[in-house]
Amino acid sequence: MTADETTPLRLYLMQVAALAPMNVPIPCYLVQTSEKNILIDSGLPAHFQTTPGRPEPVMGKNVVEQLALLGLQPGDIDILVCTHFDLDHCGHHEDFPNAQLVVQREHYEVARGGHPRFASHRAHWDLPAERYRLVDGDTTLLPGLELIATGGHVPGHQSVLVRLPETGPVLLTIDAxxxxxxxxxxxxxxxxxxxxxxxxxxxxKLLDVVQREHVALVIFGHDDQQWPKLTKAPEYYG
Incomplete structure (x- = not known):
């Protein structure tokens, strides 16, 4: 943990790439508590092949570089929340040697079973099984940090609710x-x-969460209209 060891819950937004021509963001997120650094997704890898007919991403500072700007090294990440294993969300998972990887059991089993959507970039997410924590459905990961099962985009996709002390509840829909x-x-x-x-x-389900939990801010997974209006690292939501 950098800076003040009594840091309250904070949420950092990091853009690691964008899809032209609309500048569609590819983000990662960092949640800091007084004891833990929790990374949510890890973005695109340095080298990859785009799907024919899809736009070529414009790469920015990758997640490791962006964390360094916050005074964090890969070994400082305690937990890596894997929302799902699409390439733009898992491209640097292997770079965080001390992180416990948290994923929905359904998603892990579908991917490990050889689903073609995740096969080409398996090296990024198929890490030693003992590093994974498999969860089933909605789960309170830590006080103030909740995982919400939101399948459909892919089996076992998960969104994240962060309860911030000043901002209030923030919902990260990811690709749901x-x-x-x-x-x-x-x-x-x-x-x-x-x-x-x-x-x-x-x-x-997420619409109900917003209403029930009085969510103060909903951050959508790849919204080029919303993203420029949001606070990005090194600034944060507290």
Missing amino acids: VARQDAFRSDRQIGPLDLDGEQAIASTR
């Missing part, structure tokens, strides 16, 4: 809802959602 204009009960199914019916059910 990539853009704000899809955050409605009658949303359209996204082209990368594997189970459209479940994706809609997960969206409705």
